[in-house]
Amino acid sequence: xxxxxxxxxxxxxxxxxxxxxxxxxxxxxxxxxxxxxxxxxxxxxxxxxxxxxxxxxxxxxxxxxxxxxxxxxxxxxxxxxxxxxxxxxxxxxxxxxxxxxxxxxxxxxxxxxxxxxxxxxxxxxxxxxxxxxxxxxxxxxx
Amino acid sequence: xxxxxxxxxxxxxxxxxxxxxxxxxxxxxxxxxxxxxxxxxxxxxxxxxxxxxxxxxxxxxxxxxxxxxxxxxxxxxxxxxxxxxxxxxxxxxxxxxxxxxxxxxxxxxxxxxxxxxxxxxxxxxxxxxxxxxxxxxxxxxxxxxxx
Numbered sequence: 031x032x033x034x035x036x037x038x039x040x041x042x043x044x045x046x047x048x049x050x051x052x053x054x055x056x057x058x059x060x061x062x063x064x065x066x067x068x069x070x071x072x073x074x075x076x077x078x079x080x081x082x083x084x085x086x087x088x089x090x091x092x093x094x095x096x097x098x099x100x101x102x103x104x105x106x107x108x109x110x111x112x113x114x115x116x117x118x119x120x121x122x123x124x125x126x127x128x129x130x131x132x133x134x135x136x137x138x139x140x141x142x143x144x145x146x147x148x149x150x151x152x153x154x155x156x157x158x159x160x161x162x163x164x165x166x167x168x169x170x171x172x
Numbered sequence: 173x174x175x176x177x178x179x180x181x182x183x184x185x186x187x188x189x190x191x192x193x194x195x196x197x198x199x200x201x202x203x204x205x206x207x208x209x210x211x212x213x214x215x216x217x218x219x220x221x222x223x224x225x226x227x228x229x230x231x232x233x234x235x236x237x238x239x240x241x242x243x244x245x246x247x248x249x250x251x252x253x254x255x256x257x258x259x260x261x262x263x264x265x266x267x268x269x270x271x272x273x274x275x276x277x278x279x280x281x282x283x284x285x286x287x288x289x290x291x292x293x294x295x296x297x298x299x300x301x302x303x304x305x306x307x308x309x310x311x312x313x314x315x316x317x318x319x
Contacts, residue, residue: 150207
């Protein structure tokens with residue numbers, strides 16, 4: 031599965047808007063993840079996960095920054111996220127099922143923040159993009 | 173079995189009261205067919221599904237989306253007994269329609285995206301969490317009679 035030219039254009043153009051609120055988007059996606067899928071909190075026993083916490087905001091910003099890196103290297107996401115991929119494989123070892131859950135919550139966050147832009151085609155583009163990012167992050171698992 | 177708190181039921185019922193079932197149904201089914209094109213396999217007789225605009229404008233998609241979401245609305249009236257409420261539909265989807273239950277999960281998540289898109293910030297993390305429980309409950313209920 032790879033992104034078409036049109037899908038890349040959608041992602042790039044929407045990222046322009048998203049990046050102005052990237053930290054908030056990343057943070058809200060995590061809040062949604064922990065609210066809807068409480069089992070994902072098991073990866074963060076060392077965090078204060080209450081909404082608004084500094085831990086959440088810092089981590090949300092990290093997630094958003096990584097997505098930004100992927101967008102800026104949209105033709106080579108594997109290259110851009112190589113270190114992060116290793117970290118998830120050897121250190122974090124987050125079960126692969128959870129990438130779908132966070133991807134869904136990112137999609138919901140983007141949909142709720144950018145109603146005019148979140149067309150059916152944009153929905154497809156983002157779903158594919160996040161699938162690709164998830165694949166890259168799990169590709170070194172075994 | 174899924175258990176809903178009073179707060180969850182209130183959040184769900186309150187938001188659902190504002191949903192235009194016809195519009196949202198068409199939107200949700202349309203987006204399912206666009207975002208996950210392999211789901212079109214169940215709709216060979218729906219006519220033109222050749223592009224995003226064809227799908228989103230297709231009258232059969234809209235009509236069927238309305239039907240599906242109306243049924244979903246029945247779920248919301250029966251949150252304490254989803255398996256009972258969907259028993260017959262579950263048999264239908266297995267024996268006659270031969271639909272892989274994974275598709276119920278896909279449609280449930282697309283519906284959540286449509287609600288987020290429509291309601292924006294009102295569809296906050298707590299409301300989303302409640303709806304994720306409903307869509308998961310419905311998906312499980314629809315799969316319950318499979319054999």
